[in-house]
Amino acid sequence: EVLLVESGGGLVQPGGSLRLSCAASGFAFNKYWMTWVRQAPGKGLEWVAHIHPDGSEKSFVDSVKGRFTISRDNSKSCLHLQMYSLRAEDTAKYYCAKGGISTPWVAMDVWGTGTTVIVSS
């Protein structure tokens, strides 16, 4: 069974940092594009970032560029999202999702249960 389990969320002050992780199992993690998607309370889904299977290519939504980094450890089947200079508008549930093998434009077919980030003083 393909499983994605996120962790690392919590309450952080504006300007603070947080590192999210996503533990993957049940598939060949090192062959798939991986994506972070977030959902603010009561709002819709927003793509945040994605990363190539070997980590060589990364892309971010404009609102987080320069503040968030995405990385992966294929030896541990783990995906990370390092978040800096957090703002109130980053408050959301963050999901990791499994993409395709060859290209980033294959629909995300498996999603984790999410981890919640609250940015507040």
Add this chain to the structure above:
Amino acid sequence: QSVLTQPPSASGTPGQRVTISCSGSSSNIGDNTVAWYQQVPGTTPKLLIYRNNQRPSGVPDRFSGSKSGTSASLAISGLQSEDESDYYCAAWDDSLYGWVFGGGTKLTVL
């Protein structure tokens, strides 16, 4: 403001057929395939349709997708109470080099 435009709500009675629209542009729907996700509030999004009209295994054939130009739609036939959920369209955007989503449509089964 979402890049893809969906109606905020839709409704139907059990057994009816309901469609949800999704409008985009040439850089997303016009040039790429569309996916649809179902999300019961408080739960994880579930892939319902990919590549415009393909269903993952386990998704009932009551759900179907289509695309024309820069618009797409999701149709649900034989509506059931368990279909009451939020539905999101998504597409790759060549200009943003990332995924864009619709704002979501809340489907109510009356």
